Amino acid sequence: MLLVAAALLIASMHSLGVVGSSVVPAAPTVVKSDGxxxxxxxxxxxxxxxxxxxxxxxxxxxxxxxxxxxxxxxxxxxxxxxxxxxxxxxxxxxxxxxxxxxxxxxxxxxxxxxxxxxxxxxxxxxxxxxxADPDGDASQQAMLGQVRDALHRDADAPAKSLVTLDTRGAGRAAIAIGDLETAADVTVVVPGMFFTVTGQMDDFTATAGDLYDEQATLAPVAAPAPGTGVAVLAWMGYRTPDLSNILSLELAKTGATRLERTVDGIRQLRGDHQPRLGIVAHSYGSTTAMTALASGHMRADSLTVLGSPGSDVRRASQLAVAAGGVWVGGAHLDPVAGSGYFGTDPAASSFGATVFDLGVVPGIGGDVFRRPVGHNDYLKPGTSSLHDVALVAVGRGDLVRNGIRHHDDPDGGGMQPSFDLYLVRPQDLQPRD
Structure with missing residues (x-):
């Protein structure tokens, strides 16, 4: 168990409390529908x-x-x-x-x-x-500073929108790159453990921006969908695990509910012009996303899980995802992918997903995509995984090279964890609220 926890720790990415008023608002008088x-x-x-x-x-x-x-x-x-x-x-x-x-x-x-x-x-x-608050708490100022930095954009960059800002406790935030109300392709990126608004919001939004750029370059080959262009939501909309709760699924369950509400909000505003909606989930975020998609309260056109420690979902058919739309990636030297620590490994043949081949593949113009290495490399520019994830997001999973399609096996189970011991980074030991 300790070895598992250590591996999960090293595999994590580097990385305002709302002050309650004592004033009770007076009860307003409203006119009901009957007058x-x-x-x-x-x-x-x-x-x-x-x-x-x-x-x-x-x-x-x-x-x-x-x-x-x-x-x-x-x-x-x-x-x-x-x-x-x-x-x-x-x-x-x-x-x-x-x-x-x-x-x-x-x-x-x-x-x-x-x-x-x-x-x-x-x-x-x-x-x-x-x-602008001169008396603001230092930790709160640091959190808000990360959000401010994440919202920065160059003049020729796509627009960004701050669609969630919860300053309580460890905080929650979500920043959209592109227009969620008009894009043909909307992708929600869900982070894994040790991600906080204070520690990673700027870097996380930049990663979502890299996915946006990759999807935008694929616009000429994208499958038709209602809308124009792409939008990517950097969704740090739930509290992710830290050392105090690394072995728990409770945060995934809470996060799943929040993710369901977020997706429902997108769908309500799109009405009869629904986008092609994809979920890209990393590490513990994949556990959260699969929980949401198995709840009966959320659906997606595609789900891509990267470096997944598994979930209690046993088969892809239990997920409210379009047929053939569940994709799984596990990088070389990633100690979390394939562990099945939180349940069934989605890369197992019995699960019924399509598994990315994340080796070096030929790229456009004779270039090659770099093979992702380790737990935190999947969405880095120049990787084969970023390119493949973007293809799936724009509805062209058929162009992914050498994907291994597994058929759903109702009697299948998951892989058992098997880790080597990894060192814990000092930044992973920083206290969290």
Whole structure:
């Protein structure tokens, strides 16, 4: 067990608490559908009642609600469904929308179903306010600084949107590269253990940018899909394991629920023009993604797992993914891939996925793609794995060279872990909240 934990530690990538207000927002009076008046306690409300209560608050009470722990927890952890939010937002007048965006940016910026341009403006407002706070906590400032750096873009680079910013505890954030509401291909990248907003958000967003660039170069051969161009979401939308909980699946289950909500938000805003939606998940993120896709609450056109320690999903057919859309990559010298530590190894022939051949393959113009080495090399520029992942994401898995297709075996199981001992890096021992 210790050897397994050590291998998982070395295989990880290098790498604002919302202050609760003591002010309780006054219960607003709202008009119900039958024309009767009703009083709503926003701190205790849920679903559409929660949203209507917010919209009815006066500006000063709205600002207080946006800093109230219970109100923020509802918006972040027990939110109304994306369908309910989208319907509510569409029914508001322009003045109310603007008042909510400016008066309650913490809440509005994180509600799936609100247009992404609005969420971006609201979250950037929270970011700017936090960075400008002279009395801000040092750890909070470091977290916000990472998000600020991750949002930087050169003049000729694609647009970026801050679609999630949860500053509580270890924090959560998600940055979209490209337009999630218009792209033909939308890819959500899910990180593995030891990833934090404070430690890796800038690098993680850059990795998502590399995938975006690779997909964009493949536009001439991409399979048709509603929309134009590509979008990649760097989704650090859940707390990943650290030394205190490295052996637990609880964070994967929580992360799966958050991932389901994120994807539902994309689908609600796309309506009848659904993109080709792919999930690219690394390490523990693959455990999270497979949990979500086996839940019955989320579907995808493709799932690509890289360096996976496995999950309790036994067969690809249990995943809500298009036929032939589950792909698995394991790099040379990756001690996590193939371990089956958290359950069935998705690369096992019994699982029924397609396994990438990650050796050196000929590239365009006589060049070659480099073979990925180790646990953290899969999405590096110039690797065969980055190129293959991008092909799958744009609907051209048929162009992936030498992929090994495994048929689903209902009696199959997973591989047992077998690790050598690896050294733990000093940065992996840093305390986490």
């Amino acid at each position: 009767q008046l009703d009083t709503v306690d926003v701190r205790a409300a849920r679903g559409r009642t929660f949203l209507d209560g917010l919209a009815a608050l006066s500006p000063d009470r709205l600002a207080a609600a946006d800093h109230d722990r219970r109100v923020v927890a509802t918006a972040m952890d027990e939110p109304p469904t994306a369908a309910v939010v989208a319907s509510w937002w569409a029914g508001l007048d322009d003045g109310t929308r603007l008042r909510l965006e400016r008066g309650a940016p913490v809440v509005v910026g994180n509600l799936n179903g609100v247009p992404y341009a609005v969420r971006d403006r609201a979250n950037r407002r929270v970011l700017a306010t936090g960075l």
